[in-house]
Amino acid sequence: MKQTNVPNPATSAELLETLQSARADLTPELAKLANFLLENPYEIGVNSIRQLATKAEVKPNTLVRLSRSLGMDSYEAFREVFRDEIRQGRETYPDRARWLQSLAQRGEIGALYAASAESAIDNIVSFFASTDHHLIEVAAKDIVAARRCYVLGVGVNNAVARNFAYLAGMAIDGVRALPQGGTLPVDGIARADAGDILIAMTFRPYRREIVEAVAVARAQGVPVIAISDSLACPIMADAQHRFVVPTDTPQFFISTIALTAFFEVLIAFIIAEAGEDVVTSIDAYHAQRQALGIYVEDKDWQT
Structure with a gap:
């Protein structure tokens, strides 16, 4: 993949937008990594190169190649853009259903109320920001x-x-x-x-x-x-x-x-x-x- 033109300094949104647009031209291994990053962008800011490579099921060098193709000097430079955008991974629907049931069984509806309020506020703030x-x-x-x-x-x-x-x-x-x-x-x-x-x-x-x-x-x-x-x-x-x-x-x-x-x-x-x-x-x-x-x-x- 040839190096793409990304604004400097790039924002996470610009990097992801460029990555999305370039997916069709990627090798299968890079495309696999790109799909993982697009689905889990906030994993980037909290993981080392080896940790993220393990989660994406690719080699660490694949992260280096993808970072450079986006105009970054290294994976660390790529990662730095995402450091302020940290969130928890997303559970599957069945996992969430079981968790809701366990909350009710343990009398933790108050915790669910608090978590619901927090996620609602976070979604609004994240969207407008x-x-x-x-x-x-x-x-x-x-x-x-x-x-x-x-x-x-x-x-x-x-x-x-x-x-x-x-x-x-x-x-x-x-x-x-x-x-x-x-x-x-x-x-x-x-x-x-x-x-x-x-x-x-x-x-x-x-x-x-x-x-x-x-x-x-x-x-x-x-x-x-x-x-x-x-x-x-x-x-x-x-x-x-x-x-x-x-x-x-x-x-x-x-x-x-x-x-x-x-x-x-x-x-x-x-x-x-x-x-x-x-x-x-x-x-x-x-x-x-x-x-x-x-x-x-x-x-x-x-x-």
Whole structure:
């Protein structure tokens, strides 16, 4: 692999972005290491070269070669960039379920409450600290300029997608949450093309139907805004916009707190980009609801 151009001094986000983009050109051994690092970026800052090589199941020299290919003088220089970004490894879903049960059995619900609060706060802080708001602004502009905007999420993410479509739909036309009814994710983008845009989200373990739908969208020339908890996620490759959103939680399912915050910011930027007419339209929308008596007035419940 030839040496890539990384800004100097590089940030961890820039290094990971470069690594993600360069994966296709790596040798199998380097690609194996790259996938491990993209999935476990915070392991880098806390491990020696031998420790990390053991975890990634590669030779220590592979870490040296990968570091130099990214423009770093050594693995230690590469590691230094990540030293302030330390987190615990991620358990599997069954492991977490068993742990939750053991907490309840030992009467440690208070500890679970504290851990939940800590992870929720950490996710929010991590997202806002690591995300460049200018990148969200550019994504918002592309959404406003698109003919239609599809937002795709399954499972718990489908509720997030529908909430975004509902709110963004007050500002711009053509926002559709997928999948709809009993359809498959890929069905909703059958007629999409380069004039549209697709927001897709999936988190570890990655959902096959999302990955397949994004592949179809790319083949049809549809720009993709990819959202996941790792740059190693398959939908991140060749996406027009990429956003890493932390979902850490001590509970069984992923946390959507930071994901919800991301979409709230995106909606705000969409409204700002769409112009004053949108604000007037939203005001008229709520005024009509008020006139129809949809909202409860103070006089309706006060005695």
